[in-house]
Every structure is written in C-alpha cells, then in structure tokens.
Amino acid sequence: MLLIPCPFCGPRDETEFSYGGPSHVTRPELSASDKEWTHYLYHRRNPKGPHRERWLHTYGCNRWFNVMRDTVTHEIQRVYRMGEAGE
Amino acid sequence: MLRQYTSVWKQGVQRYSFMQVARRALGGNNGWLPAWQSPTLKPSYDAVIIGGGGHGLATAYYLAKKHGARRVALLERGWIGGGNSGRNTQVTRSTYFYPVSVNFFDHSLQLYEGLSHELNFNVMLRQSGQIILAHSQHELEILHRWANSIRMNGVDAERLSVADIRRQVPILNTNSRLPIVGGIVQPRAGISRHDAVVWGFARGASALGVDIIQGCEVTGFRINGGRVVGVETSQGSVSSERVVMSVSNQSSLLAELAGFTLPITTMTLQAMVSEPVKPVLDPVVISAAVHAYVSQSDRGEIVMGAGADVFNSYRQRGTLLNTRATLAATLELFPCFSRLKLMRQWAGAVDITPDTSPIMGLTPVRGLYINCGWGTGGFKAIPAGGDTMAYTVANDKPHPLIEAFDLWRFERGALVDEGAAAGVAH
DSSP, rough: OEEEEETTTTEEEGGEEEEESSSSOOOOTTOOOOHHHHHHHHHOOOSSSEEEEEEEEETTTTOEEEEEEEEETEEEEEEEEETTTOO | OOHHHHHHHTTTTOOOOHHHHHHHTTTTTTTOSSSOOOOOOOOSSSSSEEEHHHHEEEHHHHHHHOOOOOSSSESSSSOOOSSSSGGGOOEEEEOOOSSSHHHHHHHHHHHHHHHHHTTTTTOBOOOOOOEEESHHHHHHHHHHHHHHHHHTTTTEEOOOOOOOOHHHHOOOOTTSSSSEEEEEEETEEEEHHHHHHHHHHHHHHHTTHHHHHHHHOEEEEETTEEEEEEETTTTEEESSSSSEEGGGGGHHHHHHHOOOOOOSSSEEEEEEEEEOOOOOSSSEEEETTTTTEEEEEETTTTEEEEEEEEOOOOOOOOOOOHHHHHHHHHHHGGGGGGOOEEEEEEEEEEOOOOTTEEEEEESSSEEEEEEEETTTTTGGGGHHHHHHHHHHHTTOOGGGGGGGTTTHHHHTOOOOOOTTSSSSSS
C-alpha cells in the first residue's frame, strides 16, 4: 500500500487517490500520421524503475499532480505539480 | 497419438506409465531420470525462444513436434515456470465474446482436453465448469448475450437459474448483500495444475531435442538490415535467424532492446489460497459485480484471484487493499470459508494491452516474433499460444487463428476489445 505525499494536503493513504497513468504524454498535431497517432493513443513507456505518473487526490483536494515512483520498489522519489518539467 | 510417440520416448526419455511406476517402486525408486535435460548453450540455433513460461515451452514443443525443428534453444532468465505460469489461478475456459477470441481460446481448450495424453504427463485437467454470477437483472441480460455469442461460435455455454446454481454450488450464499439472480456456465471450462503444464511441455520439448537453458538472460539482439541474426545473452552470443519473444511482463523492455515499442502496461495481479480442506467447491465461480474469482484446487486449497493493482508495477507483490477486497467479496458469497486460514498470497506482473487481447505474430524486425499481452489470462492460452506461434515461426507468417491479434491492429483501429471477458474487472 502506498503512502502518497499530496503536494497540497500532505501524506495520505493510497485509497484516497486515483491513478492517471503516465505523465508527459504529448498529443500530436492533427497532421500526425496513423503511426504517430497510434503511438500517442496506445504505446506507453513501461519502465522497470523510475516512472513519471499522474495521480488525482480524489477523496481529498481533488487536484492532479505528478509523481516519480520506482515500479520495482514502489518508492516515491519525487512529487511535482502539473505543468512542471519531468527532468 | 500415442503411437507417434514411441519413437520420441526411445531417445533415452522415460515414458511414464503404470508399469514404469511399478518397476521404479520395486527398485527403491532409483533410476528415475530427470524429466528434461540441462544442456549447455550452443553458439547457433535454427530458432531461439526467449522465455521459459508455458507459452515459450509450448512454442518450443510444437516447433519440434509439428514442424520438425531440431535445433531449438529456449532461454529462461530464471527458472522455467517461475513467472506468471506458476502464479495464475489455473483456470482454463473459452468464454470470450468475439469470434476471433472464442475460436482461438476454444482451440486452446481442445488442446488442453488432450494434453495429458499428448505430453504423457498428467496436467490434472478437471472440467468441472465455470459459473459466472449475475447480481442484477441487467447483469443477467448481458450474461445471456455473452452466452449466446459463445454458443453462436459453436462453443458450450448455458444459462443457469438460481436453483441450478444452488444445485451445482450448495455452499454459495445466493442471498448475499447483492442477491444472485442467475448466471451462465461453460461446462467444459475447468482447472488444471499449472506446474504440470509447464513441466509437461518442458519434458516433451526436451525429448524432442530442444535445449532448455535456465539462468540465461537475453541482454540484447543482433539485428542486421532490419533482420534479427542472433541474441546476446548472459552466457554468450547465440546466432539464430528466428527468435521468439515470449516474456510476458518483460516484453516492453525486450522490445526496447530490439528497437520498437509496445502498447503494454505492466501491472500487478495477485491471488491467494486458503489452507487445504475436503472437496466443497466443484466449479470455478466468478462474480464481476463483487470481484470474486474462486475455485478449489485438487489439493483442497480454496484459490482466490484478486483484481489488478491500478498502477504500473514490476514488483510481483500485490497491495493489501486488493487482498482485503477479494477476501471480503469471497466471504460474502461463501460464508462457510470464514474460519479458513489464508495460507499463501502472491502476485505476478502482468502485461496489459489496451484491448486486453494478446499481441501475437510478427514484429517490425524480420525474423523476430512476439507472443505477449496476455494480461490477466494467459494460462488458459498456453497450448494454442504455443501451437500458433510455432506455425508462425516455421512459416514466417501468422497462423490464421492469430491474424487478428497482430501488433498493427492498433494502427488499423481493429481492436479486439475483450475487456469484459475476464469475467471480472481488472
């Protein structure tokens, strides 16, 4: 079970949050090819290690934020706001 | 079928039979040979299969058996059957919705029905049926539609009334908090012993000359002009113009090494068993509404499958949240299990695709084939996965049963959305 440090409310139990999948997925231009569009819709980075992802504090402040979490140890390494760069 | 085998078993492999057991017993059980050989890795093969789970082993077996391949290596990073093949809930069924899925999964179930004979290894298939419960009229209507579609595809499925369900599962609490109003059953569905499936295919493949190499990790691909020419491993380089990736949750990582990406997310799916008790539950019982997935193994344990954890994970250890939810749902349906001790809980890292259908066939790299994306339901597909992938490798084109499951279906928009077919939400 994760203890997720919401940047607005502080550390809260995983049950209060919803997972939003990978962060920093950029929608391509409308002129994108089928291949680029497929990549955007379906292909995901699926790393074994640090993963940048979005969480929503559904049963708290109801705000989105980014988390960098290790997919092997589940250690939360960094929490940052939406719009901030991942690196 | 057995006659074809005599030639195979003459190659220094013990055929298992009553006479063999009796002879070994009289000899103090000395003289049993290992079920499969452990040869050293050779520098070159006609085909290399990466991943020693059920799918990889079945692919190796059918490649040698049906297509006459003699120089085949199977490379397993850990030990065979140590991944999802040994972590599932052993359910075999073909209750899918779309014709392409039903045809594929029923081919698999048919192969399972003859597998103990085929492999001369008892996989302990018990076709005691799979019952899916409805807790509301709407759910029941959807289940009836599902059963109709299964029957339209020529596969067995029947509607059940509450009285039918009570008769088949007397210990079920049909007056649960969400009362049961009916259900459907696939009578030919059932469970088998997952380790036996792995070991049976390993033994069969080894008898046919496949080199099963355990403790051998693939660290890279050798690709020349868009064509695979070999793999780099922790035990050295291997040349091969045909390579199969059958590595479940590690697929994204291997694909990256080969220079392409996959629409796969690796997540954790857990299961658990109680202490063993006398037989009380014959069919597999599933409820989507409360998320229960319950059966009793031949060893007597009550086997319970949980939902997947929601986030990306390679951890192979499920969260307590899902354990608790699964147990609560199971106990509501089966109050008599409340005094049982939970004996083990474990998890596997599963490879989920956007449409929860597998990805099988060719890849952007010529000579490199893929079999992955089984998500929460790969065990039941092992024989057909192996059979169709062996055909695909031997002919360099997808087997007709898996054409719809190719990697490019996402680009064509031809998804095979079987999201509901798990019977429970994942």
